[in-house]
Structure formats: C-alpha cells, structure tokens
Amino acid sequence: SRNMTRTILPLWDEAGTISKNFIGNYIHARDANITTFGAIAVLNDTFTPDQLCSGIVHNLPFNFSGTIWLQVKDSKGLWSRNISSRVSYLENVTKTCQQHGLQTGFYSSAVDWSAVIGAQGAGSDILSATPLWYSNTNNVVSFDDFCYAGFGTWDNPHMKNYASYVNFCSYH
Secondary structure, eight states, rough: OOOOEEEEEEOOOOOOOOOTTTHHHHHHHTTOOOOOOEEEEEEOOTTTTHHHHHHHTTOOTTOOOOOEEEOOOOOSSSSSSSGGHHHHHHHHHHHHHHHHTOOEEEEEEHHHHHHHHHSSOOHHHHHHOEEEEEESSSSHHHTTTHHOOOOOTOOSSSSSEOOOOOOOOOBO
C-alpha cells in the first residue's frame, strides 16, 4: 500500500457554489494523516475577484494552509465575451486572493488556457510568478512534454495531471 500525503479537494464549482462535501472530505483526509492540502476553485468572471476570494476564505477550515488552485476552464457561461480583459481579471483574482492571505496557483490545460485567454502564449509577469499545475493526460510522469503542452508565460510547471480516472484505494 502506498502512503498518500497530498490531496486537492474541489471547493468552488463553475456556478460559484461551495462544495457541500469540502469540509467533510478535509476532515476525513486530515484524520487519515494527509498532511498537504489544496483546493480547486473554478474561475467564473461573473464573480468579482473580491466575491470569489471572500467566498473561498469564508468556507475554508480555520487551519487550512494549502494552495487554492484557480482553475481556468473553457466552459459555456464561465467567461464574458471580452477576451482582452481576461488576463487582467486573472491578475486581479491573484492579487485579491493574496490580499485575503491565500496561497494561489493556476490549474489548466493548454487547450482550456488558449480558449479562455485567446492565445496560447498570453500571460503576464503576475501570472507567471504564480505556480502552474497543468493537465496533459498522456500518462507520462514527466514534465518533458511541457515544451509542447506549455502555455501562458510559465517556464516551469509546479505539477502535472498526467492521468484521468485513476483508482487509489477504491477512490477515484
């Protein structure tokens, strides 16, 4: 049996709703001796950066100290039509979350990033200074593909999602 020490839990969904299972899953993971936590918040620019970050802060456990992974996802209804303002929105969300005391990173794929931001290389110094967890489900446990799957202005990713639907102790 492998020891699992890290988990990233869904927190804020596409509709801006806090996951009703977040606290329970957090407690179960903590009780199972998981030591490193993160949470995923799907970005939706119909919420102001302050609404988003305040909602996250008010729904985290008191002692939560993990990274909030801000998911940039291409899905109908998540983004306004003004593509040119989206990098600025992401910068403002990053700054606002930091002002709320949150550690943030971005989670996306090259396809989603390009569809939302409008160009695969679009980004900024503020965004590239934020850790990137990217998705390229090619079943390769390596960052070697980042030069092909890379996007934004990141030089080096922090983490990679390399597989989908993996079972671990009957969980997936």
